[in-house]
Amino acid sequence: MSQTSTPHPRTQLQQSFVLSPITALEIYHAESNSSYLLAGEDTWLRIYDVATSRLVSQLRVFNSQPIHGIHAWKSEDGTPTTEGGFLIWGGQSVMVLPPSSVASLIQGTAPTELPTEFQAPDWIYDGILFSCNGETLGALVTAHNEIVTLKLSSDGNLLELGPVVSPSRPILYSANLMFLGDNTILVAGGTVFGEIIVWKYYLDSCRPSQWEVLYVFGGHEGSIFGVTISPELEFSPGSKFRLLASCSDDRTIRIWDITNRHLIVRENGMEIDSKALGEGRETGFGGNSEVKEENKKDSTRCVAVAMGHLSRIWHVKFGEYTSRSNGSINVYSFGEDTTRQKWELSLDLTGSEGPKGALKHRTTDGCHNGKNIWSAAVSNREGRASIIATGGADGKIVVSGGLSNSASEGGFEDFDLNLSFDDVLEHIQKNSETSLMSPLAKGDPRQAFQKYAFLSDSRVVSTTSPGRIFMADIQGKPKWREVQLPAEVVADLRSYNVMKTVAADTVVLGSAAGNVYVLQSEKPIRSVGQLPGKIQDILPLVAADAQNWQAVVTVLGADRAYILSFNASTNEPSFGDVTLSLKENYIPTAAARVGSVIMLGSRVGFVTSYPNSGDATDVLFPGCSCRDPKTKDAITAIVPLPGCSREFLTTCRDGIYRMYTLRADNRTFSLRHEISPPMGMIEGAWFTTAENPELILHGFKGKQFIYYNATTSAVLASLECGGAHRSFAIISALSNPNALRLVFTKSSHLRFYSQSSTFLRTIKEGGHGREIRAVACSSSFKYIATAAEDTVIRIWTHSPTGQGFKCLATLEKHSSGIQSLQWKGDSTLVSCGGSEELFIWDITRLESDYETIAVKCEAVWNFQSKDKDLRIMAFSWSTNYIGEYHNEFAIALSNSTIQTYAYGERTQEFEFGSEAKYTGACPTQLRFLSNGDILVAYTDGHIAIWTRTDLNINPDVGHANNSPLRLKLLLKVHQSSIKSLDVVDLEDCHYVISTGGDDNALVITDLRMEENDVKYVVSGRYRVSSAHGAAVTGMKIVRDDTDMIEVVTVSNDQRIKLWRAVPGEGGQGMEISLQDNRYSGIADVGDVEVIESGKVLVGGVGMEVWDFNPFK
């Protein structure tokens, strides 16, 4: 068959989107004073504006090689320059983008012509550009500790300058280069076997040797994953130091002194070289190899050691000076555990043996999803805050620093104060404008802060155990004064009080004696009544406007709750006649008005409606009270969704937030959405006032206070506070949720924290932090679900910009890796995986202005074995053969069995049907065929078709088909495990099954059911043996005409291929042609799925979209 005889043109593949791990980062300061982030994302260089997070431009640098490193030319004093260009490398591929290309990229346009890819002799770990005798040169260090020097030819291409030079060739895991001037490059290499080699490379060949080994450092007990040479550090004028930082598999960070002055002392470097490197040495780990005398000496150059991170540490970088005079500087480390950690290195520079120091842990910031920070960049410029950027396996880029005018946006300042009771007293006394009502003794440990509330975003009040009230106005910093109170109020509030903000500039207080007070700025406190018992809590009912507000006031042990109302027309808060009847032991902890209905939440998780009865009764009774069966924790807030009178959200101390819809009866409500954000306890929530409102949550996780944007899944602030159960008050600028003020008690101190903007900003949103295993698209192509090894399911929609996707929800319920996903329509998703988990999810749109989807787990398959240690490898869902309200499920378990179930959409329960065990081989794929039979693929390379002996059993009454399963067909198609499968019914049970194997093969099996439905007739099995270089892990039939099918395959060899299979003359044989074969950036690929006409999504380490179109 030749191409001309084919009536159809060739189909070709074209990449249209890629979200991949960020494997390289660099910070570039342009002359315009703007800072740019250069990111290596697969083969692409992407340039982001640090201040605005905007993607400025992008450029595909290499044809089929991910970028591993970027070096932006830096002038010696660090000032912006247009010289030099960018050096970019990945694997053995290298390219230099000249200054003209850099300029056009910064302008937003990619250069049209690129230099040729230069191939280095080995894998590259680091590279630099530098100026030498007026010429721009480059140097690379390879994975074998070799230096390759480069120069640019006149046409911009790279040329090797001299021979490859190395003092010894151990295999490295990390390396760093620094140009020292004077034709000298300093090289540091961290070996796989835990050593660090520091050496000098000389560009001029007139010296006796082109290299000189300075040090060999032993001490690390595992592979060295990161080494960084510091710039020349000057703590006091004239005293200069150079340090090396290293990080290792042994979870330590070490700082080494590599200051040049010691080199002069060392007399014969060459001799040490031969001793240290010349012989065949034992280089094992674990302290069992003896340390050589020279190494011992070198090891005394270890300045400081610290242990950190929960797992491996990939990078370590030097930060800004914290105090030059004290000899301290920040060091940042970046790990597999997705955290960046800040360490303060304090040096004692007085010793004669060189500097000694200590690394003190400062902060830990979680930055990414799943695992691994693959790239990091730190830029320190004198007089400016450092810019620190991280890139993760999740494809996300997070940055701190680099904002031009930070304080302006939210109007909030940046401060973090820790005040004792005495500090506040002193502050009030020292200020001439303020004074205490009466003296308070200092140093009395019984005096403590009690409750906090914000009157406005610049005014906070605190009640105290002596019954006095302090108020602070924030003008740059808090200015404290005392609120003047009558003596009887002080006595009443002493020891016990509660206080809540109920409206703008209004807080309500309650006392043990049952007195309720209202406090407003510039007004004396006023008593608004006394209730029969100790005031337990004051729960604001969200007011429609600040002029009229209401709050539910609860009394200890009472059978009712009271409503305090303020009406602007009367200008007087008062308790009305209406009360809320409470069941015995019902303790309200949250309240809100949803439409006309008051909702209460209880201490043990009940949500209760109090419909307005319409009668003018004094007492409102519960309309409906129910709780999520899993919860016994307090409801902490009820918030109506914006722009909607029926939908509301609850937050709970069980760490979950839920959304409900109030039904038309105004009594009952249904659960729509149930999500666990990364918090242990949620204490409250609000929506931003933007056109597209965002949901902001706050709560606790371990010892941290977490402030979180649930819409963007971004942690906006994380503060060590000592744990939950403490008094706190929080306020944010409604239009800018990143600006925050928080006041809370920590170890009897008042901590006052204020931020103008979130410390960590997401420059680019990412995806899964581990390998995607399954991709499924809803039937109208509306939603795409992806599931990964990180046990998370993400639901995406096509981005409004047309490029890529927007993540709508993250579902965290699976406890181990997810194997398979399938949609039914646009509103039901099923997922299965390890630990015998299979969940059915209900996915709907909310009516409110809060633009997201509501997701809840509708049902859980509950036929687990005792140990729950099998994996559900695959499942399929059919609506063909069981009555109207029932669906049929077939699942494949790792113990070689398949099982069928009926599932009732109304009952939301599974009913067991039948079971069949195979040989012991593990099933990998399972599909219902259109005739109700079950197609299963196994690790032994066989496909089997199982049939129910009686397909027509109980079709209408909605019971499971429990007729036995019988093996109807068994075919060998692969040598070993079948990793991927797709099947189409061309017509009348004529099935074409396409399978991909661990044996690199693609097999197309053509079979049909005989007319009498007795057996399958196999017309042929057609194999392409070496379809890929590695296991074929994903497959999708993208065209299924009767005269031709087309299949897209993806493999661990990172090729995406499109095949066309055309039946031979008279249905005999099959002609298969390879239509296209492209490099794919997705490693460890798990699945491929059609996401709209002519587009497939590939999921693995990242995600990629490919368009398939007729060749033009």
Added chain:
Amino acid sequence: MGKSSKDKRDAYYRLAKEQGWRARSAFKLLQLDEEFNLFENVTRVVDLCAAPGSWSQVLSRVLIKNEKFGRCAWEDREAQFRQRMLNLIPSASSQDDSQQETKQDVEMANTQDETTARPDVKIVSIDLQPISPLPGVITLRADITHPATVPLLLKALDPSYDPETSTNQQAQHPVDLVISDGAPDVTGLHDLDIYVQSQLLFAALNLALCVLKPGGKFVAKIFRGRNVDLLYAQLKVFFEKVHVAKPRSSRASSVEAFIVCINFQPPEGFKASLEEPLGVGSRLAELQEQQQDPISQSEPSKADDDGITEVILEDLSGSDNKNRWIAPFIACGDLSAFDSDASYKLAAGHVSLPPVQPPTAPPYKRAIELRRQNGGAYGKPVVAK
């Protein structure tokens, strides 16, 4: 997870403990041998990256102690029974044959024959990590990538070898088989892991080229990932046959496979040396250029024994396949072998055995100890068992 849950999840882990192997990987070598007859007429073997020593243990038990391991070592009886029931092994006569065979296997499984012990067996195992002694195996602690390791190895093979007088790094009395099961601790950055594994493979190959006799065999672990077809083509420069093999005991979910190279045929004039190793630089590419016969994909046959038709592929993609070649894939260990991906039910009263050898101490051992002393990781207490 209970102690026996790994026994259920991983049949070969359980079998290894029951049959006294240091690691489950012993079965990989046994299954490779079953398919390729690796040990046939072999007396001199070098095992690289050998720790904890399960492959050396196989060598010791097969070549020194002359034990024989039939399929019974890894055969799942129930699977066999069920295969018959499901007509996976169809005809009645072949059933008899296989029963016969099984019976023979039972007898052959783990038998010891003192009388036919092979003469002059020499096994040298090298690793950076210590290997517990094994009968008849010389263990060396050395870095296989270091040039100084070659004289150490040659000396271990032939005590008469004198590195002072010998001018080259070629063995006087070369070996029949070089094997390597070495793999790095993977980082998760697939590109880098594949590169480091390829460098381990080249390190093994470079050493093998120094000590292997013409006609010898080379077996090494390979990661089947991006550009693995370049690697296959490079290995084909030195061997007549190159296969990529996956034993049933190697998980299908793992990228690991084994390259089995048969009949060492060094190119004319080629001199191996660790001073000038292959795997970096352009030396291999030059050798490939010189190669006279361009490698062709295996000839397609019409229909194989299983009734599958090999398709003559028409490649319209126009992709550049220069220096790329996909080695034929062979699955090792027959169908009745335990499935390394399946979960198994344990017999009633199953007692989970302790591992034959504790796993090698990880580099972060000290970090774990320190954390435990300080009351656990980040305030989370670690409960001592």
